[in-house]
Amino acid sequence: MHRVPLLMAAVFMTFACSPDKGFGESREVEAEDYGSDWPLTVESAILSCSPEGDLFVQINGRAFGLNTATVEDADPGFRRVWAANPGNGGERMDLVPLIEDARELCE
Template sequence: MKLTRPLALAAAAAILLAVTGCSSDSGTSNDGLADQPIDGVSYAADHGETWPLTVDKVSVLCPGNNQLVIAAGGQSYAVNGLAKQTGEYDDIFDIWKDDPDNPGAKLDLTPVQELAESICG
Protein backbone atom coordinates (compact mmCIF):
# COMPACT_ATOMS: atom_id res chain seq x y z
CA MET A 1 0.00 0.00 0.00
CA LYS A 2 1.44 3.34 -1.00
CA LEU A 3 0.89 6.26 1.40
CA THR A 4 0.06 9.66 0.03
CA ARG A 5 1.84 12.65 1.53
CA PRO A 6 -1.25 13.92 3.46
CA LEU A 7 -1.92 10.42 4.81
CA ALA A 8 1.72 10.00 5.81
CA LEU A 9 1.68 13.38 7.60
CA ALA A 10 -1.53 12.47 9.42
CA ALA A 11 -0.01 9.15 10.50
CA ALA A 12 3.15 10.89 11.73
CA ALA A 13 1.08 13.41 13.69
CA ALA A 14 -0.95 10.61 15.29
CA ILE A 15 2.22 8.80 16.35
CA LEU A 16 3.71 12.00 17.74
CA LEU A 17 0.59 12.70 19.80
CA ALA A 18 0.56 9.15 21.13
CA VAL A 19 4.22 9.36 22.14
CA THR A 20 3.91 12.74 23.85
CA GLY A 21 0.69 11.79 25.62
CA CYS A 22 -1.04 14.96 24.44
CA SER A 23 0.44 16.75 27.42
CA SER A 24 -0.07 20.43 27.92
CA ASP A 25 2.41 23.06 29.02
CA SER A 26 0.60 23.52 32.32
CA GLY A 27 3.03 21.21 34.10
CA THR A 28 0.20 19.17 35.57
CA SER A 29 0.13 16.29 33.12
CA ASN A 30 -0.05 12.81 34.60
CA ASP A 31 0.71 10.86 31.45
CA GLY A 32 3.25 8.61 33.15
CA LEU A 33 5.92 9.15 30.49
CA ALA A 34 8.45 10.86 32.74
CA ASP A 35 8.99 11.84 36.34
CA GLN A 36 8.48 15.58 36.12
CA PRO A 37 7.89 17.78 39.16
CA ILE A 38 4.40 19.22 39.01
CA ASP A 39 2.50 21.79 41.02
CA GLY A 40 2.19 20.64 44.62
CA VAL A 41 4.82 22.04 46.91
CA SER A 42 4.02 21.59 50.57
CA TYR A 43 5.73 23.11 53.55
CA ALA A 44 5.94 21.79 57.08
CA ALA A 45 4.42 25.06 58.27
CA ASP A 46 1.24 24.24 56.32
CA HIS A 47 0.70 21.13 58.46
CA GLY A 48 2.24 22.11 61.78
CA GLU A 49 3.20 19.25 64.06
CA THR A 50 1.39 16.72 61.84
CA TRP A 51 3.99 17.11 59.05
CA PRO A 52 5.69 13.69 59.17
CA LEU A 53 8.90 14.45 57.29
CA THR A 54 12.27 15.87 58.28
CA VAL A 55 12.26 18.11 55.19
CA ASP A 56 10.20 21.29 55.05
CA LYS A 57 9.34 21.21 51.37
CA VAL A 58 8.57 18.53 48.77
CA SER A 59 7.59 18.36 45.13
CA VAL A 60 5.17 15.68 44.00
CA LEU A 61 6.10 13.49 41.04
CA CYS A 62 3.54 11.48 39.10
CA PRO A 63 5.40 8.74 37.23
CA GLY A 64 2.14 6.93 36.40
CA ASN A 65 0.80 3.46 37.21
CA ASN A 66 -0.67 4.80 40.49
CA GLN A 67 2.82 5.40 41.88
CA LEU A 68 3.13 8.21 44.42
CA VAL A 69 6.57 9.83 44.65
CA ILE A 70 7.93 12.98 46.28
CA ALA A 71 11.19 14.80 45.69
CA ALA A 72 13.19 16.68 48.29
CA GLY A 73 16.80 17.74 48.46
CA GLY A 74 17.62 16.27 45.07
CA GLN A 75 16.32 12.81 45.99
CA SER A 76 13.08 11.04 44.98
CA TYR A 77 11.19 9.02 47.59
CA ALA A 78 8.52 6.34 47.17
CA VAL A 79 5.35 7.30 49.05
CA ASN A 80 3.40 4.11 48.32
CA GLY A 81 4.15 0.44 47.75
CA LEU A 82 3.63 0.70 43.99
CA ALA A 83 6.46 3.21 43.73
CA LYS A 84 8.64 1.36 46.24
CA GLN A 85 8.41 -1.96 44.40
CA THR A 86 9.97 -0.43 41.28
CA GLY A 87 13.26 0.02 43.14
CA GLU A 88 13.75 3.36 41.36
CA TYR A 89 13.19 5.60 44.39
CA ASP A 90 14.76 6.04 47.81
CA ASP A 91 12.86 4.77 50.83
CA ILE A 92 10.77 7.49 52.47
CA PHE A 93 11.89 6.01 55.80
CA ASP A 94 15.08 8.08 55.38
CA ILE A 95 13.15 11.35 55.85
CA TRP A 96 10.23 10.09 57.96
CA LYS A 97 10.03 11.62 61.46
CA ASP A 98 9.89 9.53 64.61
CA ASP A 99 6.71 9.86 66.66
CA PRO A 100 7.79 11.56 69.91
CA ASP A 101 4.80 10.05 71.76
CA ASN A 102 5.45 6.46 70.62
CA PRO A 103 9.07 5.35 70.81
CA GLY A 104 9.98 3.18 67.82
CA ALA A 105 7.00 4.42 65.76
CA LYS A 106 6.83 7.03 62.99
CA LEU A 107 4.40 9.92 62.51
CA ASP A 108 1.35 9.33 60.31
CA LEU A 109 2.17 9.74 56.59
CA THR A 110 -1.42 10.66 55.71
CA PRO A 111 -0.65 14.37 54.96
CA VAL A 112 2.01 13.35 52.42
CA GLN A 113 -0.13 10.61 50.87
CA GLU A 114 -3.14 12.92 50.56
CA LEU A 115 -1.00 15.62 48.97
CA ALA A 116 0.39 13.19 46.38
CA GLU A 117 -3.01 11.61 45.68
CA SER A 118 -4.65 15.02 45.22
CA ILE A 119 -2.10 15.87 42.54
CA CYS A 120 -1.52 12.53 40.85
CA GLY A 121 -5.10 11.36 41.04
Protein backbone atom coordinates in the same frame (compact mmCIF):
# COMPACT_ATOMS: atom_id res chain seq x y z
CA MET B 1 32.16 25.09 16.75
CA HIS B 2 33.01 24.09 20.33
CA ARG B 3 30.25 26.29 21.73
CA VAL B 4 27.41 24.11 20.44
CA PRO B 5 28.36 21.00 22.49
CA LEU B 6 28.83 23.18 25.58
CA LEU B 7 25.46 24.82 25.06
CA MET B 8 23.77 21.45 24.57
CA ALA B 9 25.43 20.10 27.72
CA ALA B 10 24.16 23.10 29.68
CA VAL B 11 20.61 22.52 28.40
CA PHE B 12 20.72 18.82 29.34
CA MET B 13 22.07 19.65 32.80
CA THR B 14 19.21 22.12 33.31
CA PHE B 15 16.64 19.42 32.54
CA ALA B 16 18.46 16.91 34.75
CA CYS B 17 18.26 19.33 37.67
CA SER B 18 14.60 20.27 37.25
CA PRO B 19 12.62 19.79 40.46
CA ASP B 20 9.94 17.47 39.08
CA LYS B 21 12.39 14.99 37.49
CA GLY B 22 9.78 14.06 34.89
CA PHE B 23 7.37 12.46 37.37
CA GLY B 24 4.27 14.18 35.98
CA GLU B 25 2.22 16.53 38.13
CA SER B 26 4.08 17.91 41.15
CA ARG B 27 3.65 20.42 43.96
CA GLU B 28 5.97 21.75 46.63
CA VAL B 29 4.76 21.36 50.20
CA GLU B 30 6.20 22.79 53.40
CA ALA B 31 6.21 21.85 57.07
CA GLU B 32 4.17 24.90 58.01
CA ASP B 33 1.35 23.70 55.71
CA TYR B 34 0.93 20.55 57.83
CA GLY B 35 1.73 21.77 61.33
CA SER B 36 2.24 18.94 63.80
CA ASP B 37 1.26 16.38 61.13
CA TRP B 38 4.43 17.10 59.09
CA PRO B 39 6.12 13.68 58.86
CA LEU B 40 9.57 14.75 57.67
CA THR B 41 12.70 16.20 59.24
CA VAL B 42 13.24 18.61 56.32
CA GLU B 43 11.27 21.84 55.89
CA SER B 44 9.95 21.18 52.40
CA ALA B 45 9.46 18.48 49.78
CA ILE B 46 7.92 18.03 46.36
CA LEU B 47 4.99 15.67 45.95
CA SER B 48 4.54 14.01 42.56
CA CYS B 49 2.22 11.67 40.76
CA SER B 50 3.60 9.80 37.76
CA PRO B 51 1.48 9.27 34.66
CA GLU B 52 1.08 5.65 35.85
CA GLY B 53 -0.33 6.80 39.21
CA ASP B 54 2.75 6.15 41.34
CA LEU B 55 3.17 8.60 44.21
CA PHE B 56 6.52 10.16 45.09
CA VAL B 57 8.01 12.58 47.54
CA GLN B 58 11.13 14.35 46.34
CA ILE B 59 13.61 15.57 48.91
CA ASN B 60 16.85 17.32 48.04
CA GLY B 61 16.58 16.16 44.43
CA ARG B 62 15.96 12.51 45.27
CA ALA B 63 12.58 10.81 44.74
CA PHE B 64 11.12 8.23 47.10
CA GLY B 65 8.00 6.18 46.43
CA LEU B 66 5.02 6.66 48.72
CA ASN B 67 2.95 3.74 47.41
CA THR B 68 4.61 1.17 49.69
CA ALA B 69 5.69 3.43 52.49
CA THR B 70 6.29 1.18 55.46
CA VAL B 71 9.34 1.54 57.64
CA GLU B 72 10.57 -1.90 56.63
CA ASP B 73 10.15 -1.23 52.90
CA ALA B 74 11.32 2.39 52.91
CA ASP B 75 14.55 3.37 51.23
CA PRO B 76 17.31 3.96 53.83
CA GLY B 77 17.71 7.51 52.47
CA PHE B 78 14.04 8.18 53.10
CA ARG B 79 14.16 6.70 56.60
CA ARG B 80 16.75 9.36 57.47
CA VAL B 81 14.24 12.14 56.75
CA TRP B 82 11.08 10.35 57.93
CA ALA B 83 10.46 11.84 61.37
CA ALA B 84 9.99 9.75 64.48
CA ASN B 85 6.61 10.09 66.17
CA PRO B 86 7.29 11.87 69.48
CA GLY B 87 4.04 10.56 71.00
CA ASN B 88 4.61 6.95 70.02
CA GLY B 89 8.12 5.78 70.90
CA GLY B 90 9.99 4.17 68.06
CA GLU B 91 7.29 4.56 65.41
CA ARG B 92 7.42 7.04 62.53
CA MET B 93 5.05 9.88 61.76
CA ASP B 94 2.03 9.04 59.64
CA LEU B 95 2.60 9.63 55.91
CA VAL B 96 -1.12 9.69 55.07
CA PRO B 97 -1.29 13.50 54.77
CA LEU B 98 1.47 13.45 52.14
CA ILE B 99 -0.01 10.42 50.38
CA GLU B 100 -3.44 12.05 50.16
CA ASP B 101 -2.01 15.29 48.77
CA ALA B 102 0.14 13.41 46.26
CA ARG B 103 -2.89 11.34 45.21
CA GLU B 104 -4.80 14.58 44.45
CA LEU B 105 -2.15 15.32 41.81
CA CYS B 106 -3.21 12.15 39.96
CA GLU B 107 -6.78 13.38 39.47
